[in-house]
Amino acid sequence: MNYSKVVLHSKKESSVLRKHPWIFSGAIKKIEVDNEINDGDIVEVYSDKGQYLATGHFYSGSIAVRIFSFTQSVIHYDFWKQKIQKAYELRKLLGLTHSSATNVYRLVYAEADELPGLIIDFYNGTAVIQCHAVGMHRHIAEFAEILKEIYGERITAVFDKSVETLHSKQSNITNAYLFGNKSENYVTENNLKFYVDWENGQKTGFFIDQRDHRNLLRQYACEKKILNTFCYSGGFSVYALSAGASEVHSVDSSATAIELTNRNIELNGLSNHTSHTEDTLRFLKNSGEYDIVVLDPPAFAKSIKSKHNAIQGYKRLNIAGIEKVKSNGFLFTFSCSQIIDMPLFKGIVTSAAIESGRNIKIIHHLHQPKDHPTSIFHPEGFYLKGLVLYIE
Numbered sequence: 001m002n003y004s005k006v007v008l009h010s011k012k013e014s015s016v017l018r019k020h021p022w023i024f025s026g027a028i029k030k031i032e033v034d035n036e037i038n039d040g041d042i043v044e045v046y047s048d049k050g051q052y053l054a055t056g057h058f059y060s061g062s063i064a065v066r067i068f069s070f071t072q073s074v075i076h077y078d079f080w081k082q083k084i085q086k087a088y089e090l091r092k093l094l095g096l097t098h099s100s101a102t103n104v105y106r107l108v109y110a111e112a113d114e115l116p117g118l119i120i121d122f123y124n125g126t127a128v129i130q131c132h133a134v135g136m137h138r139h140i141a142e143f144a145e146i147l148k149e150i151y152g153e154r155i156t157a158v159f160d161k162s163v164e165t166l167h168s169k170q171s172n173i174t175n176a177y178l179f180g181n182k183s184e185n186y187v188t189e190n191n192l193k194f195y196v197d198w199e200n201g202q203k204t205g206f207f208i209d210q211r212d213h214r215n216l217l218r219q220y221a222c223e224k225k226i227l228n229t230f231c232y233s234g235g236f237s238v239y240a241l242s243a244g245a246s247e248v249h250s251v252d253s254s255a256t257a258i259e260l261t262n263r264n265i266e267l268n269g270l271s272n273h274t275s276h277t278e279d280t281l282r283f284l285k286n287s288g289e290y291d292i293v294v295l296d297p298p299a300f301a302k303s304i305k306s307k308h309n310a311i312q313g314y315k316r317l318n319i320a321g322i323e324k325v326k327s328n329g330f331l332f333t334f335s336c337s338q339i340i341d342m343p344l345f346k347g348i349v350t351s352a353a354i355e356s357g358r359n360i361k362i363i364h365h366l367h368q369p370k371d372h373p374t375s376i377f378h379p380e381g382f383y384l385k386g387l388v389l390y391i392e
Contacts, residue, residue, distance in 0.1 A: 001074050001075075002034075003041075003042050003043055003044045003055070004031060004032060004033040004034070004037050004041060004042075004043045004044070004058070005031070005032040005033075005043065005044055005045075005046055006023070006028055006031050006043045006044070006045045006046070006058065006064070006065055007028070007029045007030050007031070007032065007045075007046050007047075007048060008023070008027050008028060008029055008045065008046070008047055008048060008053070009027060009028070009029045009048060010029075010048040011048075012027040012029075012048075013047040013048075013051070013053055015027075016045060016053045016054055016067070016070075017053070018377060019070060019375075019377040020377055020378060021056070021066060021067040021068070021111050021114075021116055021375070021377070021378055022063045022065070022066060022067070022116075022378075022380075023045060023054075023056070023063070023064055023065035023067065024062060024063060024064060025061070025062055025063075025064040027064075028064055029048060031043075031058075037058055038058075039058065039059050039060055039134050039135070040057055040058070040059070040133070040134035040135035040136075040137070040138055041057070041058045041135070042055065042056070042057060042058075042075055042135070043055070043056060043057070043058045043065060044072070045065055045067070052072050053070070054067040054069065054070050055067065055068065055069040055070075055071075055072065055073065055075065056068050056069070056116070056135075057116070057117070057133060057134075057135025057136070058135075059133070059134075059135075066111075066116035066117055066133060066135070067116070068083070068114055068115060068116060069114070077142050077145075077146075080139055080142055080143065080146060081146045081149070081150075083113065083114055083115055084107075084108060084113075084115075084120075084143065084146050084147070084150065085146075085150060086113070086114075087107055087108045087109075087113040087115070087120075088107060088150050090113075090373070091105060091106075091107060091371055094370050094371060096370075096371055101188065101189075101190055101191045102188060102189050102190055102211070103122075103123075103124040103125075103187055103188050103189075104121070104122065104123050104124060104187040104188070104189055104194075104196070104206060104208060105121070105122055105208060105371045106119070106120070106121050106122075106208050106209075106371040106372055107120040107121065107122050107127065107371075108120035109371070109372050109373065109381070110132070110381065111375055111378045111380075111381050112372070112373045112374055112375045112378070112381050113373075114375075115136065116133065116136075117131060117132045117133025117135065117136040118131060118132075118133070118136040118143075119131075119132065119204065120143070120147070121198075121204040121205070121206075121208060123185070123187050123196055123198060123204075123205065123206070124186065124187045124188065125154065125155055125156040125157065125183065126155075126156060126157040126158070126159060126180070126183060126185075126198065127144075127147050127151075127155060127157070127158045127159070128158075128159045128161050128198045128204040128205060129143060129144075129158065129159070129160050129161065129162065129178075130161050130162055130164075130165055130203070130204050131160075131162040131165060131166060132165045132166070133166075134166060137162055137166060137173065140160055140162070140178065141178065143158075144158040144160075144178035144179050147179075148179060155179075155180075156180050156183055157177055157179060157180030157181060157182070157183060158177065158178045158179040158180065159175070159176070159177050159178070159198060159199070160173075160175060160176055160177075160178050161175050161198060161199070161204060161205075162175070163175045175199065182199070185197060185198065185205075186267075187206070189211055189214075189235075190211070190214075190215050190239075192238055192239065192242055192268055193264070193267045193268055194206065194233065194235070194238070194264050194267070195233070195260065195263050195264055195267060196233070197260065200256075201233070201260070202232060206233065206235075207232060207233075207235060207296075208369075208371070208372075209336075209368045209369060209372050209384050210235060210236070210296065210334075210384075211369055212366075212369045213236075213332065213334075213366055213386060214235050214236050214238075214239040215239065216332075216364065216366075216388070217236055217239050217240055217243070217292070217294070217332065218239050218240070218242070218243040219243075220292060220330055221239070221240040221241075221243040221244065221245040221292065222243055222244040222245065223244060223245070223246050224240075224245050224246060224290075224291035224292050225245070225246055225247045225248075225290050225291050225292075226240045226245050226247070226248045226249070226290060226291065226292045226293075226294070227248075227249050227251065227287070227290040227292070227293045227294065227324065228240070228248060228249070228250045228251065228294045228296075229251045229252075229280040229283070229284070229293070229294060229295055229296065229297075229321075230251070230252060230280055230295070230296050230297045230298065231250040231251060231252045231257065231258075231261050231275075231296075232252060232254075232257045232260065232261070233257065233260035233261055233264055234250050234260065234261030234262075234264045234265060235264075236294045236296070236332075237250045237261060237264075237265065237273060238264050238265060238268055238270065240292075241265070241268075241270040241271075241272060241273060242268060242270065245272070246272060247272050247273075247274075248272065248273050248274075249273075249274050249275075249276060249287075249290075250273065250274070250275045250276065251275075251276045251278055251280055251283045252276075252277065252280075253277065253278065253279050253280070254277070255277050258275045258276075258277045261275055262275055280295075280297070280317070281316065281317065281320055284320040284321065284323075284324055285320065287324060288324075289324055289325065289326045289329075290324055290325060290326065290329065291325075291326055291329045291330070292325070292329060292330045292331075292332065293321045293324050293325050293329075293330075293331050293332070294332045294333075295317055295318065295321045295331065295332065295333040295334065296332075296334045297314075297317060297334070297335075297336075298336070299335075299336050299337040299338075300313045300314060300335070300337050300340075307339055307340070310337055310339075310340060311340070311344070311348055314335060314340070314345070314348045314349075314352075315348050315351055315352050315355075318331075318333055318348065318349050318352035318353075319352045319355055319356060321333060322352060322353065322356040322358060322360070322389075322391060323356060325391045327391070327392060328390075328391075328392060329390075329391055330363070330388060330389065330390055330391065331387075331388070331389040331391060332386065332387075332388050333349060333386060333387055333388075333389065334366070334384065334385070334386035335384075335385055335386070336383055336384050337383070338380060338382075338383040340385075341382075341385070342365070342367075342382075342385045345385050345387075346362075346387065349387055349389070353389075358391055358392065359391075359392040360389050360390065360391050360392070361389065361390045361392075362387055362388070362389060362390075363388045363389065363390050364386075364387065364388035365385075365386075365387060366384075366385065366386030366387065366388065367382065367384060367385055367386070368382070368383065368384035372384070
């Protein structure tokens with residue numbers, strides 16, 4: 001099959017040769033196309049000297065090509081199946097696909113699995129697909145069939161939840177089941193039960209990427225009074241109470257999130273819990289002290305333009321959080337903003353620590369879990385970072 005050709009300017013192929021999966025528009029010299037080229041079309045990338053470099057999806061934005069292959073191939077069903085099968089085999093090696101303790105995990109993580117713009121999360125038999133790129137969404141029916149082949153009877157439904165991530169790029173799509181129907185939305189994570197609203201909830205329904213950190217909180221939670229801010233569906237709260245926390249307060253500005261939290265607390269038969277539908281900074285201003293405070297905010301910076309404001313926001317939040325930790329207590333603090341890297345985040349928290357005037361030690365450096373791997377060629381895929389601080 002003949003694909004349109006994207007030809008790069010001289011000496012602009014070095015990042016592709018290093019297997020970075022993005023080509024920026026400024027690197028493109030010309031596009032050789034028969035008729036016209038549209039967002040999501042498959043293109044082949046060539047050097048100025050005519051050397052084949054890669055294959056990917058074309059877009060009219062700053063990132064002009066998102067590469068999914070560095071080997072010249074005909075792109076068809078078996079090509080995509082091989083990619084998704086490869087992602088599945090990794091999760092199998094990581095002990096996730098057949099775990100009796102955990103039946104929720106990320107199956108495909110975009111560039112890390114050589115499928116830029118594609119997210120697939122597995123929820124106890126239901127696969128939720130979220131496309132962040134039009135090109136990937138064009139193949140979504142194939143992805144559903146591939147998942148049925150890979151999982152067999154272990155998959156009962158495939159749900160496309162791409163409206164939220166493609167709303168400005170493709171207006172004719174709807175969130176819908178591609179296979180099967182809605183079932184009981186219950187999952188198990190580290191032997192704890194959660195209700196997941198993948199149809200209406202944030203992201204694909206659950207913050208899978210905090211699994212290891214929720215489990216880490218268990219080590220410190222026994223007989224402690226704990227505050228879980230930006231709690232969403234109460235993951236940290238459930239883990240803390242299951243480990244014997246004396247009292248847990250969950251805070252979120254969303255009433256829907258608080259309903260999910262309360263439902264998950266009840267689902268696990270837990271008590272000593274109080275929910276607060278309130279802005280976190282406002283709550284912290286008026287609250288008492290806690291043995292452990294968890295700060296897990298949404299991304300404060302989604303673009304370079306918002307980076308400065310995000311830095312100030314993270315600093316204010318961490319100052320407020322540090323102030324509410326009792327002596328000899330802990331702060332779990334996170335950032336999921338991709339453009340705030342770990343050195344910068346650590347610098348922000350250090351600045352907040354200096355302003356607080358307290359003696360503070362770093363106990364843990366945290367990052368996204370093993371089912372959210374980072375390609376060594378694409379460091380931008382590393383987005384979740386965190387610190388556990390011991391506050392004297």
